[in-house]
Amino acid sequence: MDGSDLIGIREMRAAFGVTARALRHYEAKGLIAPLRVGEKRLYGRRDRARLTLILRGRRFGFGLEEIAELLALYDLGDGQATQLSLTLARAQERRAALEEQRADLDAVIAELDAQIETVRDMLARAPQETSPTAAAN
């Protein structure tokens, strides 16, 4: 009851849409640990479950190191309240950070709009005094 249906790196790429390089990188960082048959890597259920979490974490903006922490938690407490609440805490911190990013982004867009307006005005106010340089290809 634990065949774990192993798959190769190729199938992993296809299944998750990641490059082999990324997979090896995650492995080098200790986030996943596929079996080895000679030189070749074989990924099992566990690896796939972890990769899912890794990719989710990346989308949320977690760094690989922080993701490693969370994965370690999942190993220790298997669905236990302690790890869940810590995960929740991390997620909320991230959410706050993302919210801040969004605010900054909005501000930057607004500022950029203002700048664009200014440039447009300048173009509208003096669009004819162009030197020979402007006509050249």
Place this chain on the structure above:
Amino acid sequence: MDGSDLIGIREMRAAFGVTARALRHYEAKGLIAPLRVGEKRLYGRRDRARLTLILRGRRFGFGLEEIAELLALYDLGDGQATQLSLTLARAQERRAALEEQRADLDAVIAELDAQIETVRDMLARAPQETSPTAAAN
């Protein structure tokens, strides 16, 4: 009529809130070119004007290289229509990119919220079945 009231690197740090390292970095990239008195750098009006544009550009998400292009434009056509419209074009491209970032960010936040909900549910549904492992220091 061109004293340009030169200031040192210390004053620059204070005036713009950037580190000396950043200033030297911009210089190494050819974005600014302070005078030299022996080894010491002296920044004039021109440098300050450029730094202002550099920092604005950075806030907008432009890379240093792209900023260098824009600065070059300001040098060539001094307020001319050609450079203004090119600047406008760049700015609009940037705006679009920022807008995309914002959309992605919103999606990520929404997904994270969903995940947070899930974890909350798990915590609410089974908050007592903690093993000895959880109590240990």
Place this chain on the structure above:
DNA sequence: AGTACGTTAACGCAGCGTAATTGTGA
């Protein structure tokens, strides 16, 4: 023997942070 896929280094990139070491003038 060719080809298709896999493996291990190891450098590249962006934008500085962060030492480490060495002037230099007061």
Place this chain on the structure above:
DNA sequence: CTCACAATTACGCTGCGTTAACGTAC
């Protein structure tokens, strides 16, 4: 002599992309 500030290398960091140079199995 000794501060205090400045300057010059030059490596570190993040998350992989991208050659380069070799196995290996078919």
